[in-house]
Amino acid sequence: MKDFIIPWDDADMGTPVSKSEKMITLTIDGSEITVPEGTSVMRASAEAGIQVPKLCASDNLEAFGSCRLCVVEIEGRRGTPASCTTPVSEGMVVHTQSSKVKKIRKGVMELYVSDHPLDCLTCSANGDCELQDMAGMVGLRDVRYTPGQNHYDPSGTGARSQAEAKLRMPTGDLGNPLFTPKDDSNPYFTYDPSKCIVCSRCVRACEEVQGTFALTIEGRGFGSRVSAGAAMDDFLSSDCVSCGACVQACPTATLQEKSVAELGTPERAVITTCAYCGVGCSFKAEMNGDELVRMTPYKHGKANRGHSCVKGRFAYGYANHKDRILNPMIRDTIHDPWREVSWEEALDFAARRMKGLQERYGRKSVGVITSSRCTNEETYLVQKLARGVFLNNNTDTCARVCHSPTGYGLGQTFGTSAGTQDFDSVEATDVMVVIGANPTDAHPVFGSRMKKRLREGAKLIVIDPRRIDLVKSAHVEAAHHLALRPGTNVAVVTALAHVIVTEGLMDEAYIRERCDWNEFQEYAEFVSQDRHSPEATESLTGVPAEELRAAARLYATGGNGAIYYGLGVTEHSQGSTTVMGIANLAMLTGNVGGNGMGVNPLRGQNNVQGSCDMGSFPHELPGYRHVKNADVRAIFEQAWGVQIDPEPGLRIPNMLDAAVDGTFKGLYCQGEDILQSDPDTKHVAAGLAAMECVIVHDLFLNETANYAHVFLPGSTFLEKDGTFTNAERRINRVRRVMAPKNGYADWEVTQLLANAMGADWTYTHPTQIMDEIAATTPSFAGVSYELLEEKGSVQWPVNEAHPEGTPLMHVDGFVRGKGRFIVTEYVATEERTGPRFPLLLTTGRILSQYNVGAQTRRTENSVWHKEDVLEIHPHDAETRGVTDGAWIRLASRSGETTLRAKITDRVSPGVVYTTFHHPDTQANVVTTDFSDWATNCPEYKVTAVQVAPSNGPSDWQEDYAAQAAQARRILPAAE
């Protein structure tokens, strides 16, 4: 709604774009314009450069026709139709400014204004108010209605300040039964009913865009007003998920960001990319000087199409949180307090220690962990530090603990380590299969796009031990929910394939054309065995055979089938096998290579795709090319002027094991908190404690920093230039909107460290790093900042064959040649339930918090999730004497922790569930060190546990809290 901030192409066109290919020509105010059939007269006018006054229309919502401001005259038609609801027709002649419509508009505006407090100069929407703009546009000069019973407090009219209005407001009975005070309950925005013009844009945005249906218009006629939830609710207690769509839709100050009320109207905006999840939403960072006023979703962002969630929209306050560390710090041992020092001293200290360790313990005794939160350019430099300066391949990334099986599984079957589709593809999907993912919580903006498609009639199959919101929420209901026992993914996926093959539902022509027929036959023979039938696996998986058969039939025959999966697939001892099983299902049914189909991993972090692409893994150089290939090494050896080690380096778990063994001594860890996020916390702690130089490069003194010797302060996404690559392989620009508060962007810090260790890097801007990536990595060959400026974003591969990127993969055939079917034998995890640990724990995350919570815990988002809780089925709770909200002890073979219980039938009997957002809970104390057979991705999703009532924190939690407090001491700066 801030048209004046960004001129370009950000104007609101009034109604959505029509997808019709038939073109219609009409005349508007004497100008001829040609638009697609189905376009509204309002939009056609806007495209002709003529703005028709409007209040209830917005181009992200279907036309509604309620404000009556956009009336026009059309030759040969009676009356004054609303231009938003009138579609164009051939030869139509439209007049937007006749004396008749001008009179109507003035009359309508007069009525609106008669029930609106005219405190414009002190209103928080001053300068950003469509009611104000439209009053000007229609030339309203007079309001003839005398003040009567209004929705606002009339005593405040003409007040010179909001404070004065408050002062004048009578206490107690206002003598105005229609007046309702502001709803302040949401931490990020206010709802002021007195300024509402009942255009219903917020209600429609909540329904059409977000799909939550939390808002309604209550009452009727003059008494009608927006209501969040039912009569007893306010915004916080309603179903509102605080995505901000209503605030963005509101034309007045009725729904307004508190930050704007406090800081004033922003004067400029910079397009950048959200740094939370793998959806990679484009945002406008709206600024006053170098102060961030608000983040609003950018409607031309190709991943989010103008939508946002509570994290990206509002939870950026961590950048200014008091806990953020802005000065480098060092200490000799982890038992000493931290000492703040200059950058030179910290880097010199770090470089000397790392070099010393390499001299004493060998070249391979140190390594790096790259961050999936940082930019591609930064990640590229960190792995370059390992390969080009440390001269080893000891580089790994947090993808190890999330989507490494995706890289492996899809690479083996299709030939690329990434999803096959773009997000827009969901609009053409007929059957969605969601496996081990919870999009409405973890990828909310894409979740909303899925829900929109489901409301249009697409079918949904959910395979998840827990009843996620998608299974049943307003206007959405899954056709099938296969509530499997944790750890039996492979058995379920193979049983689905069994049904498809034995019932002859596969797409044989597709398989013959695109896949290796011999491998298919071998695979078909394998899955057809009776032991893989749903009836045979039912006792193992807990999924009723008939339900599974029906789901398989639906996926195979329901039209375009798209599989979306998350960490519930990968974080298992057979994670890679499940990924391959999913690829098999898609190939069997011919569901790869077209719009609306495909296999789509929902990547967890903003740049986890990018960090994998950039060669963060110990065996792969950028672009997923194995280090053993001499010709690939030669490219980088020539570019970097060093010899690259042909042996793969250590993975994170190997680094920790080697540290405990005494052979791995130094680590540079950028933007990742392995102590909290990696499994088996005690083992991680032991590994870190055994190292002699741990360099943590982060915004906060995170849990890992408790074991660090050097702390290098990091910069936020607002403070640097670069690119993120989202789950659909889309490379989005991150733009610096303010100077780094810590002095340096993260890529500069890595460069300083490299140079302190003797390298000679001379990058002055990330664009030079991207040029180096493009020059060395075929799938990025065509990528440059110039291209990104021009296109907004591109999806790799970007090369000579696809100069503008590749939205859909494998269109004319699989990247690897023939699609490969791989036999997926189910092997039960070694983590089993037994008498001591009879329940299965699985973990996940929720909407308002993000991963280890380092950022979101430092924002108001904690209003929605103050602590991690354990979800437990009423039956399991009752037999253990656990009541709702009670403290319980959660114990596994690895360790134990305590947290509060929440009794719910979202989880099946025998299964418990928790999140891992809070360090004082440390859910990963409980998880085990079992991991994926191919990639070592840890098995977070299955842990045998026992639950018992408890009085308070476990010994570990107390010891840990004491150690953390010790380790976080900072000496006052020396004068």
Place this chain on the structure above:
Amino acid sequence: MRHDLPQPSVDDIQALIDGQLHLEGPLLPILHAIQEEFGHVPEAAIPLVAESLNLTRAEVHGVMSFYHDFREVPAGRHVVRICRAEACQSMGANVLAEETLAKLGLEWHGTTANGAVTIEPVYCLGLCACAPAAMVDGRVVGRVDAAKMDEIIAEAGA
């Protein structure tokens, strides 16, 4: 939640909902059935109706609050509706209404302290020829003057 009101059990409400689920567009029939049974639609029914129809609380509230005849609290034993449409206004309905409310010490939609009478406005009973008109417990009454209204109220026990 109003604790002074009767709180029907979840099972009772759910049974009423389930009885209407077979209908096409069952939301209004469900609200009618609940109001019929309890004399109002209790707050506790809203989430149950929403859950049963896969709607949100907001949507159910939006529909319910659109219709004046769905009550959030029970009415008195007798409901007197005074017509406020144009024909009745021209025949003195405004004065009649003001006097009646003043006499009972009520606002519109209010119920007398002894729970006998609720006074509500209504906009046209189709009885314009006999204005001013009123409706007492569903029965229309024409040519209501002050004396007739006193009679009605006295009969209702207010």
